[in-house]
Amino acid sequence: MLNAFLEALLFQAGYNTALVAIGAALLGIAAGGGGSFLFLRKRALVSDAVAHATLPGIGLAFMIMVALGGDGRNLPGLLLGSALSAMLGLIAVEWITRNTRLAEDAAIGAVLSVFFGFGVVLLTIIQTMTRGYQAGLESFLLGSTAGMLYQDAVVIAIGGSLAVAFVLLLRRPMTLVSFDAEFAATSGINVARMDLVMMGLVMAVTVIGLKLVGLILIVAMLIIPPVTARLWSERTEHVVFIAGGLGGLAGYLGAAFSASAPDLPTGPIIVLISFTLFAISLLLAPGRGVLAAFLRHKRFQIRVHRRQGLLALARGEVILEPLTRRVLRRERLIRRDGVATEKGRAAAAKAVRDESRWALARQLYQDETVYSRYDGLTPIETVLTRDEIADIDRRLGPPAPVM
Amino acid sequence: MSEVALELASNEGKAVAKPLPADSPLLIQELTVAYGEKPAVFSVDASIQPQSMTAIVGPNGAGKSTLLKAVLGIVPRLSGKVLVFGEPIENVMQRVAYVPQRASVDWDFPTRVIDVVLMGLYRELGLLRLVRRAHRERALACLDRVGMADFADRQIGQLSGGQQQRVFLARALAQNADLYLLDEPFAGVDAATERAIIDVLKALRGEKRTVVCVHHDLATVSDYFSNVLLINIRKIAEGPVATTFTAENLQKTYGGRLATAHIDQLKLPVA
Numbered sequence: 001m002l003n004a005f006l007e008a009l010l011f012q013a014g015y016n017t018a019l020v021a022i023g024a025a026l027l028g029i030a031a032g033g034g035g036s037f038l039f040l041r042k043r044a045l046v047s048d049a050v051a052h053a054t055l056p057g058i059g060l061a062f063m064i065m066v067a068l069g070g071d072g073r074n075l076p077g078l079l080l081g082s083a084l085s086a087m088l089g090l091i092a093v094e095w096i097t098r099n100t101r102l103a104e105d106a107a108i109g110a111v112l113s114v115f116f117g118f119g120v121v122l123l124t125i126i127q128t129m130t131r132g133y134q135a136g137l138e139s140f141l142l143g144s145t146a147g148m149l150y151q152d153a154v155v156i157a158i159g160g161s162l163a164v165a166f167v168l169l170l171r172r173p174m175t176l177v178s179f180d181a182e183f184a185a186t187s188g189i190n191v192a193r194m195d196l197v198m199m200g201l202v203m204a205v206t207v208i209g210l211k212l213v214g215l216i217l218i219v220a221m222l223i224i225p226p227v228t229a230r231l232w233s234e235r236t237e238h239v240v241f242i243a244g245g246l247g248g249l250a251g252y253l254g255a256a257f258s259a260s261a262p263d264l265p266t267g268p269i270i271v272l273i274s275f276t277l278f279a280i281s282l283l284l285a286p287g288r289g290v291l292a293a294f295l296r297h298k299r300f301q302i303r304v305h306r307r308q309g310l311l312a313l314a315r316g317e318v319i320l321e322p323l324t325r326r327v328l329r330r331e332r333l334i335r336r337d338g339v340a341t342e343k344g345r346a347a348a349a350k351a352v353r354d355e356s357r358w359a360l361a362r363q364l365y366q367d368e369t370v371y372s373r374y375d376g377l378t379p380i381e382t383v384l385t386r387d388e389i390a391d392i393d394r395r396l397g398p399p400a401p402v403m
Numbered sequence: 404m405s406e407v408a409l410e411l412a413s414n415e416g417k418a419v420a421k422p423l424p425a426d427s428p429l430l431i432q433e434l435t436v437a438y439g440e441k442p443a444v445f446s447v448d449a450s451i452q453p454q455s456m457t458a459i460v461g462p463n464g465a466g467k468s469t470l471l472k473a474v475l476g477i478v479p480r481l482s483g484k485v486l487v488f489g490e491p492i493e494n495v496m497q498r499v500a501y502v503p504q505r506a507s508v509d510w511d512f513p514t515r516v517i518d519v520v521l522m523g524l525y526r527e528l529g530l531l532r533l534v535r536r537a538h539r540e541r542a543l544a545c546l547d548r549v550g551m552a553d554f555a556d557r558q559i560g561q562l563s564g565g566q567q568q569r570v571f572l573a574r575a576l577a578q579n580a581d582l583y584l585l586d587e588p589f590a591g592v593d594a595a596t597e598r599a600i601i602d603v604l605k606a607l608r609g610e611k612r613t614v615v616c617v618h619h620d621l622a623t624v625s626d627y628f629s630n631v632l633l634i635n636i637r638k639i640a641e642g643p644v645a646t647t648f649t650a651e652n653l654q655k656t657y658g659g660r661l662a663t664a665h666i667d668q669l670k671l672p673v674a
Binding site for chain 2: 188238
């Protein structure tokens with residue numbers, strides 16, 4: 001199993017597997033990049049409605065092709081059907097949102113479930129219709145690489161590249177619409193059309209990815225990589241590129257995994273890999289990661305306790321709060337019995353001195369910055385110049401000694 | 404003389420009572436906007452004077468922001484016309500810059516200050532043109548005008564409210580327009596920002612541009628603006644501040660909601 005996985009990973013498990021893996025990577029890049037704008041526009045869930053709305057199209061396309069005497073499993077035919085019904089689903093969501101009092105989330109729920117329910121009924125009918133003959137349409141639900149034909153892989157590869165090109169071409173207007181739609185409208189961008197284009201991109205990714213990832217989980221490829229990328233960057237282009245990279249990686253690994261063990265459906269594997277990348281990022285990302293936030297908070301808490309502790313020392317109070325004691329003790333500002341050391345007395349005197357400097361500064365400079373930075377923690381040296389502080393010190397006279 | 408001008412002139416009963424539409428940076432004619440079946444703005448006419456600084460003033464819910472958005476086509480117009488320098492505004496949007504309300508966007512969006520200002524150059528850059536050093540320098544110059552040049556590489560979420568407002572103004576400056584429409588630029592900003600913004604707006608006026616602000620602070624109208632448009636769903640009055648921003652007109656605009664004591668504090672000219 002491990003061997004098979006490594007072979008698939010290194011393009012040595014045969015031509016078809018390699019093609020599928022490349023196709024999945026391209027699809028992942030397109031989904032991650034395109035999904036970024038959906039996520040930034042705060043419309044990520046619309047993609048779920050679009051994805052589920054493909055199912056009745058698949059069923060109907062199959063029936064029509066069989067009725068016309070053709071092969072019901074012809075992939076381009078099935079994808080065309082799925083695209084048409086996805087478009088219908090999208091129009092339904094937009095129409096409901098615009099013309100009724102229902103909000104978008106309600107519209108998404110309604111459209112998603114009705115289309116999916118109808119699709120499942122059609123699949124059941126097809127199963128009874130084609131007794132003994134495996135239609136194989138179930139693989140569209142969760143995706144599979146088993147039994148994938150060469151031309152299927154080519155469709156995915158070409159579609160994926162086109163979608164990537166589209167994302168690159170339209171990244172600027174899509175960014176503008178996502179950040180500030182009203183301003184975008186006044187800079188010559190047709191916002192409604194750009195929203196439609198974004199959805200069209202999502203629809204394309206969904207339809208292309210149907211065979212590989214399946215319609216139930218394609219939403220994960222559109223949402224998880226952008227959300228992960230957002231943890232690592234504060235710039236739109238970087239979010240888009242990182243999301244594309246993560247999506248590509250997850251798609252590639254997932255396809256290789258799934259190809260090495262034919263019973264594993266591709267979609268769930270890709271989702272699990274994406275989720276692993278997300279979980280690691282959520283924990284470790286600098287800035288937005290959970291660990292970083294925790295450490296930041298701890299450091300801040302220590303600063304607060306240090307400052308309050310020093311002011312308490314200056315007032316000659318006994319410090320009882322355990323954290324404050326620990327903080328002051330660690331810096332050797334107090335002895336084990338809580339009495340200030342030489343260093344502690346000096347630091348306390350400085351803290352008191354700064355308090356009186358602040359008080360005077362607030363009288364002398366009726367300035368925004370002086371007021372807004374008077375938060376107890378900001379060192380006065382970062383707000384006032386050395387000359388200004390010297391002037392304040394002259395007015396204050398010699399510092400009072402701390403007991 | 405165009406049809407519109409003739410119509411206007413005949414309405415006034417005297418030949419050249421109003422400037423030609425082509426001279427007005429913004430001419431609003433019988434503009435109505437409704438949300439559902441409740442008009443938010445009803446049949447408002449206004450003629451913004453060239454190189455003026457006009458405040459749109461009225462109580463909460465009077466349709467001030469809606470009027471601005473309808474002018475720009477962000478909110479659909481139920482009826483009425485909007486002419487900018489005599490042409491339908493849709494044809495001359497490149498001469499118009501808009502500063503939306505600060506609260507209308509998500510400031511946690513992954514973007515830097517300089518990127519927001521560069522959005523003002525979108526019209527020039529289009530889909531394909533790369534951002535070059537010259538563009539970046541123009542954006543920096545606009546940031547400098549609002550005193551935010553040192554913040555160019557900051558993430559926008561780290562800015563204070565006043566700084567955010569200044570970045571929005573810088574983005575509009577980058578558009579290099581002739582008509583500036585601002586929605587509550589002074590709402591919830593610190594005094595330093597208020598001064599910085601009003602200095603920039605006055606400088607714009609000095610450069611022969613026209614500025615229109617939705618404004619809610621009655622105390623500063625006389626200091627900041629040359630003209631005023633009083634609305635409360637319908638237009639109450641418009642004209643120079645000195646003759647239009649009167650206690651009587653304010654009472655008509657705000658009704659009982661504005662206490663007489665408050666009006667007295669404004670030390671308005673008596674009509």
